Amino acid sequence: MKHVFFLDGQEIPFIPGQNVLEAAIAAGKDQQIPYFCFHPALGSLGACRQCAVKMYSHDSKHPPRITMACLLPASDGLQLVTLEDDVHTEHREIIELLMTNHPLDCPVCDEGGQCHLQDMTVQTGHSVRHYSGPKRTYRNQDLGPLVYQEMNRCITCYRCVRFYQDAAQGEDFGVFGSRNRVSFGRLEDGPLESPFSGNLVEVCPTGVFTDKVFRHDYVRVWDLQQGPSVCPHCAVGCNTTPGARLGTLRRIRNRIRPEINGHFLCDRGRYAFPYATANSRPLQPRLQGEPSRQDAVLRQLASRLEEGRSGFLGSPREDLHSNLGLFALADCLHAPFAAVTSSWAEALAQQCLALPQAPSLQEVAAADRIVVIGDLDSIAPMAGFAVRQALRQGARLTVLASSRTELAQKGDYRPLRPSALRDQVARLADDPCLQGGRFPVLLATAETLGPSGLYALRKTLEKLPANARAGAFVNRPNLFGAAYFAADGHTERLQQALRQRKINHLLCLGADPLGEDWGAGTWRTLAPGLDGLTLLDMVDSETARSAEALIPVAAFPERAGLFVNYEGRIQAFSPVYRREAQVLHSAVHGSGFPEAAGGLKHPLGPPPPLFWLGRLAEMLHLHEAWQKRLDFYLHFLCPEQPDPEGPGVLLPDTIRARFEIAALPATRAVTPEQWELDIFRWYGGETLADTADELHSLAPARGLRVHPDVQAVAATLHGPCGDLQLPVIACAEMVQGVIAIDQEGFAELGLYPGDPVEVSWEQSR
């Protein structure tokens, strides 16, 4: 049955449970009801008193009365009016009160042009302030490099604190004072600690909280080019709206996608974008480290490929088209191809792919029994956010990890060494922590759990009720897409070919086999057999600088593509701006002189990987065969091209089934006396994100994280591929016998999470 009420005589449909304002906004009628404190994801509060409507009763006994639309449950046949003088007066007077202390600084306010307060003030017709007393003035806080505060603009809608404390469950932000001296911020100056702090910028309907990174290279929003994109910084694939101007990317905003990120983004997703504007970003091809021309580099590469001694390496960091384009080229040339840099990572990818349909984040938020394995917030922060939403609904959370992570503090924490995780996970089906629930969900950080742990997870899932779901997360946007065609032993075969000198050249796409990627230690030992390495990438690295040829590629918002997220959801993104637009009159981007007058040459935007691969195929006279293979693979994985504005397309279950029989690598046994390794990550860390200065300035120090009982200032770890010497960082509540290191550390040692490690402690410096 269709439910409707009437607003100024017009039918407004509603879903039972909605309030009047919510239904009116959904019906696009928010022009009639101004509001502030209501937010679709934060609900109603009734704090601002702005959303007045007049309600007529059905009988003649009760006179009509003015009431708050956000607090009035929608009900059938309700008669509401806003087009009457007293309602108008109410709207105008309330906003005048809210504006009493508001500075008249719209021209210099970053919110201008996207300001809810500005819109509502104009909409209600308030233009003259009758109060002539002095305005209240606050001292602003320095909230770190990401969020800028200008407290005088506050209208006390409480959206910020409801987001930060209730939704994101952060503890370092609050509301202070009373009466007309209420302020919102931290106990003292300092960077906001929540991985979700950047959402303050979007939830605040005024210019109190604005984007501090955008501020460095600011333009009015009406001058921004915007479009639908997908976050490239982890496997969740949150939907984003990048904004660019004059050929450079300026900011990232959330794009509402109810199934995944809803109204929010994590700080990595919002603030990692400067990888696309970084001075270090390669924009011109390089040969032997020197800037070169496109055709020269392509000719060099084509002659390399013609020699027939090249191997191909794809990457979960790159999108589907690029990986399949590379795979198709390898196929045409009968050359070895791998999608990931180590056999361990290959097994990991296969076990992730073999998991049955993972829950969407919207479903995670509705779960009532949740088990989290590892530090989820540091890999896929928005997955951690979804767990927090479930907790608010009373879900029971159990966290299995080697340290008391922030999520672990919100649920039952089971301290475990990484090597013990697999057995714990195998026994979870009978564990009390999952009993008695309606909808159990298990969420794992893939690397901490490892391939055999993921296998155990799948087996446990088979024993749980049929609606139980599991998801595994990595901080790469396209593990599923990259690894799909990587059959068993690909990586091993590629390394073997190099070992046996069958190949002497590697063509890498967004992979860094000699840097921080998994298995880099092994690649480094093989490097002497490598005569040349060609890299297609959008960030600079040691490997990029020493490569024989470096081919720069378009950043993700500069091109179209597909990512397959942790659910197997194929999502499309569109090109938002063209890097090649001339940049003029910007202090940041060069001089305002035209080139002929001695001005700087403006870099042309690099094309996407698929363009380069297509050109190569042409030069090798393989274009037709290459295109055919590429089309075939694409059609196989993704018969239906998803719409960038839509929810994407899920990989069918049948397509995952082939990974169920994937082989598992042997795990190394660890005795309780041995030290073992776990991975340490933080919420802002990821290859692209690491080149974003502001975000990266918050990164925790590098070191060996251990239980505080360890009496040492530094230590050297010994691995099969090398040693790693780092200072010791004592971490309260870290499990004894575990050392947590970053991915680079693993790469240097040639080890994996859960492996035992030899340690030499150093007592003093």
Next chain:
Amino acid sequence: MSSPTSIVDLHDESLLARLQDLVAASPVPEAAISEVLQVLQKARGYIDGEALRLAASLTGLSPVKVEELCTFYSLVLREPVGTHVLRICDSIACHMAGAQDILTQARQHSGVDLGEVSRSGKLTVIPHVCIGLCDRAPALMVDDQALGPVDTQTLTQLLAQLEADIWKPS
């Protein structure tokens, strides 16, 4: 309550024991926060950063939550004050009955801004929300004692007594 600004050692065993008893007697630890703050303020004169963190750790609240309470309740002091605290109501009834004049007079007498400690160290004047003596507006509180109505004369007398350390609560 006079408000000495002497800082009692927070590691004082009997103080700690008292605070822990308060928390233990409370149905949930968080609910003990107001009493914990009261006891700490009595012992230390005001809630400094260290006391705030102690209150937070005793009750399991975050320091931000404790600060939210401290700044909401105007009886909780977050800065050092003089020997006597004069809280002058400036809410509606008192405002209409001339609270602004009372405030101005008291501030001028103290010689410093509202909330600051007078040079003699004897006095701190603070504007305050309604203290429930609207029928006796304009009203004020001297330490723990509420008084009203107050006029220029009675205030002059009161201030002199406070300065001479001869004021006694009735």
